[in-house]
Amino acid sequence: METFNDIYLNLSKQHGVARFAESGWGWKPSGGGDTFTLDHQQILSAQWSRAARGYEVKLLTRADGVIQLDGFKQDDFDRVAKLFKVWYGIPLENKEHALRGWNWGKAEFGKAELSFNVSNRPAFEIPYTEISNTNLAGKNEVAVDFSLTDGDAKANGLGGARGRGKKSAGAKDQLVEMRFYIPGTASKKEKNEDGEEVTDGEDAEEQNAAQLFYETLMDKAEIGEVAGDTFASFLEVLHLTPRGRFDIDMFETSFRLRGKTYDYKIQYDAVKKFMVLPKPDDIHTLITIGLDPPLRQGQTRYPFLVMQFKRDEEVNLDLNMTDELLETKYKDKLQSHYEAPIAMVVSDIFKGLSGKRITKPSREFVSHHEQAGVKCSIKANEGHLFCLDKAFMFVPKPATYISMDNIASVTMSRVGGAMAASRTFDITFTMKGGMAEHQFSNINREEQQPLENFFRAKGIKTKNEMADDSGALLAAALQDDDLASSDDGGAARGSADEDDESVDEDFEAESESDVAEEYDENHQSDSDDEMADGDEGDASGDEEEEQLVERPKKKQKTAK
Structure with missing residues (x-):
């Protein structure tokens, strides 16, 4: 057995001890925690190169992709190379990185990572497991989004050889997006019977190089349909936040939004809230999904998805799922056939696949017009405020969620002069712990009593500043x-x-x-x-x- 101290696994915050034996190797954090082990048969190749904390051994594995061991000393190269050759029958390749600082080069797609080469030397590598999304940002530009830090990875300080986006948990700052400018055209490579990529000079298909790069990365990073079988698909669903129409594909562990410009793959684990809200127009139903980490479009973050469906639009759908899987894993959760309003079908399938609880408006609140929400505004943005059992939700933009546990008090007041105040009023939520307050304006005066009754029923401290000017209100109304x-x-x-x-x-x-x-x-x-x-x-x-x-x-x- 060979032992090396002060070794970091996948950019982990704490170092540990790496031990190599003939049957495989393992790593144990010095401060205590989970031990990572790997059988020698899982190792495909090994590479030695300069890294952040000295020298690293980068392993390409069958099941876990790329694994990095950082912190070796330069004198350790002979020992590591000998044990890999004798015990595992794998040569340890000494690879030097490009240090010229150029930002132009050639992208090469490997088995487990994307390598950006300058003068035939890698300037940097991006493991496919760290890529959460990619889209065409322009005619010749491709944007690559990286997975945000996982909460579990933060807790244990480990890297993520077995999970997406966990390697970045070792750093305080994190790279979230990178863009590649790819001009010209390129020939699409076809795979032969052996799985090798070949290009036929006569029959080669010429296409935009950026488009080819985008499609290849989608395939390698398993962002598209190659992630698994699609159980259900809904075409051109209107989204109010972010604005546009997206196709929804539902998989076993994630769902995908496909638009004309952006594609997103969202894990069910990232969904923290799922709400079905009947819009007060008696025509539409809103499905609101709260995400953590939020969805990103460039510099804009969307912590909530807001979808809109017509209530009278029905869908006839058969799930793309075997009867065996339906009976064993999703018994009493999913049906093989659906024939119902589309909003109900989407929410039922989502609940069955993700196991998330569906939140609906509180039965204790009914507006003056016998609706579940009231029309109001946040600054210049009009929308609807819904009263839930434990929170308030404003949609569509900016989608705002206010938990009742964080509310210190609510104030009902009039602004805008006598004539404007006679028709509408405002409510302001004062939050606990110095959090920013939320103000909703232009609420119809007929909704004052239903809202005030709901606040008192939920035990929320209510201050009514409108009761002081009842005489002025009467004169203004007349x-x-x-x-x-x-x-x-x-x-x-x-x-x-x-x-x-x-x-x-x-x-x-x-x-x-x-x-x-x-x-x-x-x-x-x-x-x-x-x-x-x-x-x-x-x-x-x-x-x-x-x-x-x-x-x-x-x-x-x-x-x-």
Whole structure:
């Protein structure tokens, strides 16, 4: 047995002891934790190169892809090379990296990683297990997204030879995206019977080099359909967040969103919330999925997916699943055939495959219009606020989730002046622990009582600042009703105070002949009343205020 101390496995935060024997090798962290072992038959090749903490041995394995052992000293090369040759029958290749610092080179797809070579030397390598997504960012540009740090990997400090995205757990900062500019065209390589790639010079298919790079990376990193059999597919589903139409493919452990520009593969483990929300328009149903880590489009993060389905749209679907698998693993969870509204089918299949609980609006809340949500706004963004049993959810943009456990109090207030306040009000959630507050505005005043009753039922401390100005609200409501019916008449009284009656008569005669009858009937009747009674035009300011509160009687319009 050969033993090496201070060795780091897959960029782990803590070092450990690596022991090699004839049957295989193992690594144990010095601070205690899980031991990693590998049988010698799993090793395909080995490479020695300079690395971050000295020298590393990089192994290509059958099941776990690329495994890195970092921290060897330069004098250890002879010992490591001898044990690999004698015990495993594998030569230890000494490989030097390109140090010129060039950002142009040639990309080479290996069995387990993508290598970027400069002058036939690797500048860097990217294991396929670290790639979460790729998309065409332009005609000649391909964007590669890397998996975000896994929570379990953070806890134990181990790298992730057996999981996606866990190698980056050893670093505080993390590279999340890389873009390749690939000009020109390239020939598509076909595989022969032995699995080797060959190119026929005469029949070679020329296509955009960036497109070929993108398709090859999708295949190698298992982002596309090669990840497994598709159990169910839904085409061109409208997404409100992120905006666009995506095809949804559901697999055993993940689901995929396929759009015209972006493709995403999302593991069911990344789904933290799943909500089915009936939209208050009685036409659509919203399915909202909370993700951690969130979805990324360039610099924009989307912690929630918001899908919209028509309630009357039904789907007839047969699951692409064997009867044996359906009976053994998904018994009482999935059905072989579905014939129901599409929103119900999507939620049932998702629940069966992922095992996630579906959250629906609370039965304790019913709006004034007998809906599960109320219309409101966050700043300039309109949407709907839904009351759940343990939280509040605003959709579609920005999708906001507020847990009741984090709410200190809620304040109901009016803003925007007397007329605006008579129709709408605002609610503000003050959060515990100094968290940023959430304000929802432009809520219909008819929803005040249902919301206030729900807050009290859930034991949320409620402050109603609208109760202090009930008298002002009554005056504003009366003024609002008066202006809604005879808004133009008030303007006519103001002009009568400034101009003489003869001008008004001439103006009225002209409007009587030129303006269509359906344009504004109230305008003519009010103007006729004012011209018939000249005292109204000479009324004082106090009398005009009384007229705003007490609606004046209209005289019957006479034909001229």
